[in-house]
Amino acid sequence: MESFYTIQGEGYYQGKAAYFIRLGGCDVGCVWCDVKDSWDASRHPQQSIDEIVSAAAAYPGRMAVITGGEPLMHNLDTLTAALHEAGFQTNIETSGSSPLSGEWDWICLSPKKFKFPLPEILPLAHELKVVIFNKSDFAWAEKYAAQVSPTCKLYLAPEWDKSKEMTPLLIEYIKENPQWELSLQIHKYINVP
Ligand SMILES: C[S@@+](CC[C@H](N)C(=O)[O-])C[C@H]1O[C@@H](n2cnc3c(N)ncnc32)[C@H](O)[C@@H]1O
Numbered sequence: 505m506e507s508f509y510t511i512q513g514e515g516y517y518q519g520k521a522a523y524f525i526r527l528g529g530c531d532v533g534c535v536w537c538d539v540k541d542s543w544d545a546s547r548h549p550q551q552s553i554d555e556i557v558s559a560a561a562a563y564p565g566r567m568a569v570i571t572g573g574e575p576l577m578h579n580l581d582t583l584t585a586a587l588h589e590a591g592f593q594t595n596i597e598t599s600g601s602s603p604l605s606g607e608w609d610w611i612c613l614s615p616k617k618f619k620f621p622l623p624e625i626l627p628l629a630h631e632l633k634v635v636i637f638n639k640s641d642f643a644w645a646e647k648y649a650a651q652v653s654p655t656c657k658l659y660l661a662p663e664w665d666k667s668k669e670m671t672p673l674l675i676e677y678i679k680e681n682p683q684w685e686l687s688l689q690i691h692k693y694i695n696v697p
């Protein structure tokens with residue numbers, strides 16, 4: 505769909521320069537998704553892996569973030585091998601709802617109520633990032649926290665349009681449950697893509 509060099513705005517690598525590769529197509533359908541344009545893959549041009557990787561390599565950063573849409577709707581073995589070959593760290597942002605493919609240095613799993621993650625990705629996640637849209641989502645987040653590895657980093661993120669209302673609840677929750685950390689979409693505050 506699009507590629508851009510920016511600052512990772514969320515989660516563990518928040519604040520780091522990263523090259524984002526956003527792949528078209530998503531069958532999850534989150535009501536609050538902030539990139540609904542990405543859902544229909546046929547509306548976006550196809551690019552070769554060579555084109556994608558050489559565009560990325562023009563920038564000094566060597567962290568690539570594959571996102572979407574739902575990137576795991578595509579087989580990512582060849583793309584991630586080419587990124588590794590070019591010296592990139594490979595990170596993915598995924599709902600985990602399609603089978604895992606690709607060679608990953610970092611898996612950010614963001615489970616969704618609209619299409620659950622497949623169980624096999626849970627022990628492989630390096631980072632669990634749960635979007636909080638309403639109060640019941642805290643208990644739902646704990647259900648997934650119990651299934652990831654003991655070293656997996658745990659993040660709660662307010663849904664953007666409800667962040668004014670929900671962020672104070674996240675702050676209180678994290679103060680009571682300090683295994684969780686706050687993830688804000690900082691790119692939206694600093695106006696970068
Ligand atoms: C657009 S999704 C694409 C990758 C993948 N489909 C997924 O959901 O993880 C990238 C990240 O943005 C988050 N996100 C999407 N819409 C959001 C919103 N309105 N508020 C907060 N986070 C949002 C998702 O939860 C996910 O962590």
Ligand SMILES: Nc1nc2[nH]cc(C(=O)O)c2c(=O)[nH]1
Binds near residue numbers: 510572
């Ligand atoms: N700057 C920036 N950071 C991000 N982290 C995850 C994003 C995503 O849409 O996957 C994202 C994004 O869209 N922009």
Ligand code: SF4
Binds near residue numbers: 531533539542572574
């Ligand atoms: S899974 Fe990701 S891309 Fe798909 S609708 Fe949900 S937030 Fe949007």
Ligand SMILES: [Mg+2]
Binds near residue numbers: 538539
């Ligand atoms: Mg985004």
